[in-house]
Amino acid sequence: MNAADSAEMMLNLSARGCVQTQELSLADIALVNTCTVRDHAEHKALSFLGRLAKWKAEKTGRIIIFAGCAAERLGAGVRRKFPQIDIIAGAKNIENFTNIIEKSRLFDNSGATRGTDRHTDKSSDAVALVNIMRGCSCKCSYCIVPYVRGEAYSIPPEDIFKRIEDKLSAGAKEIVLLGQTVNEYNYKGKNFSKLLQDIVKLPSLARVRYISPHPIFINDEFIQTLSSSQKISKHIHLPLQSGSTKVLTDMKRGYTREDFLQKAKMLSSVGIEISTDIIVGYPTETEPDFKDTLTLLDKINFTAAYCFKFSPRAGTPAALLTPLDEKILENRLDILLNKIKQSSALAYARQLGTMQSVLMETASNGRTLTNFWVRTTRNYNKGETIELKIKDVKDTILIA
Ligand code: SF4
Structure with a gap:
């Protein structure tokens, strides 16, 4: 963003x-x-x-x-x-x-160059970011975003398409749609699924990704849309935050552990790889709550997880709660990071020997449709999509 x-x-x-x-x-x-x-x-x-x-x-x-x-x-x-x-x-x-x-x-x-009217957006990056929503109305108890970015609103589709077409004519091949709760998008009845269905019709677009969806807005129409086009990323970054229903309720996330598991299952059934965000040490998180997060990781093979210690932000309801001891936070974060490392290693190992369609972002680096970062042993043209075989894994990079 x-x-x-x-x-x-x-x-x-x-x-x-x-x-x-x-x-x-x-x-x-x-x-x-x-x-x-x-x-x-x-x-x-x-x-x-x-x-x-x-x-x-x-x-x-x-x-x-x-x-x-x-x-x-x-x-x-x-x-x-x-x-x-x-x-x-x-x-x-x-x-x-x-x-x-x-x-x-x-x-x-100022000493800045000025006086011309030229438009210097001549970037030929293969990937371009396009905002489709601004703000957030979810008001999760720990989050400062709604206070600093305001209420959620959806940008009119014609503005989004104008922006996307500009990026595509400047050389972009992949568009990343952005919003705090990107799949909440709805402009006068045109929801996120319908927007995606129209975007994939653009002939010069090779791929479309989106960041960050919210679990509560995942529904059947969305799942069907994901499987309707090979232009839509087969990866989703779906923030979990906690595996405990009690903590999720305290965080005001709007879903339970079971809801999240069910949505993850729906996504996996259509071949979507999932990564996530997790907060450890929310003030009401007990040891059993933390264990709930760990056991959830046994049920979903996340490709990656961004894990953070709870950080109180003044003005949010969670900042009024008594924080847990820093040592507890550090200990839980260490345990979680180790667990995620194992989960992620499994996800990467599964890619070995597979053929992947890789969109090149530089001469020798690109991404699979499932959003794994790939390094190639030969050079290709930026923006090209090539079928490549994965022959090795180095940490979080696939070698093709
Ligand atoms: S965590 Fe995400 S969904 Fe919740 S208030 Fe913050 S930006 Fe909105």
Whole structure:
């Protein structure tokens, strides 16, 4: 989501004649797009912002833009601590970015290249990210996202198709649809399944993926849609968060352990590989609750899981609960990571000897339709899809 928002802001800056660089010493503008979903992410962003004061002082006219979720959460007050910030663009205002820039008038005096009207989205990346929803209305008890990104809303299909067609004509072959609860998409009756069914009709599209679906919006129509086209990814990243129904209820996730197992079974039955997110040490998680998460991993062979210790975010209901001891959190995380390693190793081993259709993202790296990362022993053209045999596994990379 952040990568897509950064690209969107970059498009606006490009239209003003700016050219992107990753080299801070060459830059006239530093765009700091931030995440606040965990405390650690926000700290990293703020410490980078602190270091930018020196960079700004080295050359007149340099501009710092502080954007995204941490900017939304901290608001204008952040300027007291970091007076070097010129422009604040909170996550709820990303779509208003052009107006924010216009209003600031800062660019009129900056050293940035300007005055042209050229559009520099000439990226020929094989994979392009496209937002289809913004915000989230789920209000899981631990999550800051609804507070910093606002209520969920679906972007009109015509805007989505315009964006996708732009990306495809710039050379993209695979589109990744983005939304906090991407499969909740519904614009005047056009739901996520119907949107997918229309997207796969685009002739120059090779593949479509989506991040992140929510278990409660998985239904029969969606499962049928997934199996209706070879252009739709055979992988789903389906956040579990906990294997205990009690903890899921406390988290306000809207599903039980059994519901999740049933949805995972439906997905596996049509050949979908599943990865997930898990939070350990939610304040009400007991040892038996944690064991429920471990035993669920025996029932679903996840290809990967992003596991995190519970991180209290001020303003969320879970932040009011007494946190568990840090040692308990660390111990549970270690146990979980070991278990996931085994599950993931099994999933990778299953790929050995199989033929896979690989979409090349660089000359020698690509992805299977089931979203395994593949390294090839020969070079191919970026954006090409090739049938390859998997002959080895190195950690989380298949060798073809
Ligand atoms: S569905 Fe995801 S983004 Fe929305 S509140 Fe829950 S965890 Fe946060």
